[in-house]
Structure formats: structure tokens, C-alpha cells
Amino acid sequence: MEAIRAGMQACNQPASTESLFYNGYDLVEYFMRDANAKMVAYMNELATKENLQGTALLLDGLKYRLKLVIPYASTWEQALAQKGLPPNAKRAWRSLLDLASDAWFSIGDTSTDIKWYTKRLSIATIYRSAEIYMLQDKSPDKINTMHFLERHLGDYEATGVVRPSMSQSLSDTAQVASGLLTVVRTMTTRR
């Protein structure tokens, strides 16, 4: 909410415009939608210019989407905490599913049965866990998060492929779990 106020002051709007915003989550929601739109534009561009297909395109698109969030990584855990709150949860869920839907749509997915649901849920979980992983990531340029994405999309795509080593998946789980813990802590300590 302070961010919205600061933004309004920067644009020289009177203080009463604050009432246009429902609560601080509106900023996060706008950011999500904007980032989703950028991701779709990026994926369409890639598909036409460089002829990427299927999983490679999906991976690239998700990486791009994640990179859009990285500049805000320090405050993103507050955003995630806000998403957990009941008044915002429905919109947060909706924008996450939109992300998954947009991603599959840009690839040209044409499933018309229960696979429609499984595909979107799997992408949504992978993306969200990548974001949580990123909260704890201290590598330069968040390169570890990108590898995390690759590993899990690879898992999902071809289940016959060699599974990542046990220690790797254990450390992945540990990192996601600690990321989740910081989010929960933020949710409970802030107002």
C-alpha cells in the first residue's frame, strides 16, 4: 500500500485517488497481469522468429516470466504473502492459472479433455515452486532458479528420462520448503 501511495505522489495525483484501489494487492495483481501479457508477446515472437517448438518454447517463456519478477526479488516474498490472504487468494489463483493457460495457448495446445486441467496445474505448480525457490536463491543472476525450472520441466515432459539424483531433489525440496517458510512468516508477522 505504501508503494501505491509513493507512486501516486510521484505522479502528482491528489491523495484521494487512493480510494480507487481496493487494497495493496491491486499493485501485485496489475504486475502479474502485465507480466503475463509480456510473456505471451515474447513467446509469440519467439515462435515466429526462431521457430522454437514445444518444451523449449515453454521453458524459454517461463524463464522470461521469472526474469520479469527477479528485479523485485527482495520484496516479492511480501507479494507472495499477500497472495495467501483470503481476500486476495481468489484473484491470485486466477492470475496464476491465467499464466499457465497463456503459456499452453502460446504453444498451440489443443487438448480438450482432462489433460487440459493436468497440464495447467502442473505448469502452475512448477512455476510457483520456482518463484519460491528464487526467494532463497543467492547465486549470481539467479542461475540456480533457471536450472531448477529446467530440471522440473524436463521431469514432467519425458517421464522415461533419467531422474535427477536423489540429493539434488532433496536439496530442491529443502530450498522450496525454506522459501515457503519465509512466506508464511511474512504473512503472519505483517499486518
Place this chain on the structure above:
Amino acid sequence: MSRLLSRVIIRPESRRCLATLTSFEKKPEEKTRELIDRIIRVDQAGELAADRIYAGQMAVLGRTDVGPTIQHMWDEEKAHLAKFNELIPKYRARPSALLPVWNIAGFALGAGTALLGKEAAMACTVAVESVIGEHYNNQLRDLMEHADQTKDKDLIETIKKFRDDENEHHDTGLANNAEQAPFYRNLTGVIKFGCRLGIYLAERI
């Protein structure tokens, strides 16, 4: 309680199927989008169910003299299903989450009525097709009112054609002695109720 429920589900022709169509808070484009999403979802689920019903009937009655008739109707339903499967990615509609349920229920209904005899299978066809015809007419009314006539012309023409096909199936069923089925009125009553319940659920889930 059940009377309230049946009043909701039986839905007289004058009632519209989408509550938000009458709300003034949503933009017209949003309403149209939601309407089309709902229409395609329920129609795809319906055509899948119809496909499975005929499959069930063919499984039991395939070798009798009504076999070719049922086969002909089944082929038309398969074409309908293919058309809706094409429309789903085109309009980015969400398919019904209960598709496996419709799959199993349709086959069970088809096979079950066929086991009761040829006339009962025809009675099932009559019941289902009459509900579907009424349902497509409701959708056409909503589309005429809320959808863009030029952009969505394909959808409107498709539903019109399918409604005419379903009415033809209805008449075929009647012509094949559907009314001589045992407990005709009760049987068709129960099947119609089940269809309307299915439509209600598929629109939402």
C-alpha cells in the same frame, strides 16, 4: 427442498441460463466471453455424452435391424463432437472437469436402455434429443441477444445446424416406435431430468 431443486433445474424456456447476463456491473465483452465459454463447455460435454450413449446402444443393439439407424445417428454425433473439440482451443474455452463422469454415465445410459429393448433405446433417444433441442434453442436465444453477430457467426450457424440434426434424431426415434417402450412416460421423464441435471452441472463445473 426437492421441489425447489427441480424448479431450478427444469428451467422454463423464459429463464436465461446465465445470471451474470442480467448484471449491470460487467462489461458486455466480458459477458459475451463468459457466455460463449459456458456454451462451448456444456455443448462439448453434451456431444461427448451423446456419442457415448449411442456407443452403448450400438454395443447392445448393433446387430439388430435398428443397428444401421443408430449407427447413422452415432456418426452425426461424432461429427458434432469433432466440431466442438475444434472450437475449444479456438475460443479458449475450458472443457468440463466432469468429462470422465459424462463418458461413463452416457455409456451406462445407452447400454442400460438398450438392454430394456429396442423401443426403450428409441425412447432414450427421444428424451435426450428433446432436452438437447430445447437447450440449443435457449443458447441460440442468448447468443442472438449477447453475441456479436458477425464475429461469432460460425458458432451461431454451427449450433443452428446441430439443433436441426438433433431434432431429426428426435423424430427418427419417434418413428421407430419409441412410444411403445415400457413405462414410456416415466422413463423419458427420468432421462430428461438426468439430462437437465447434467447440463446444469456441465455449465458450471
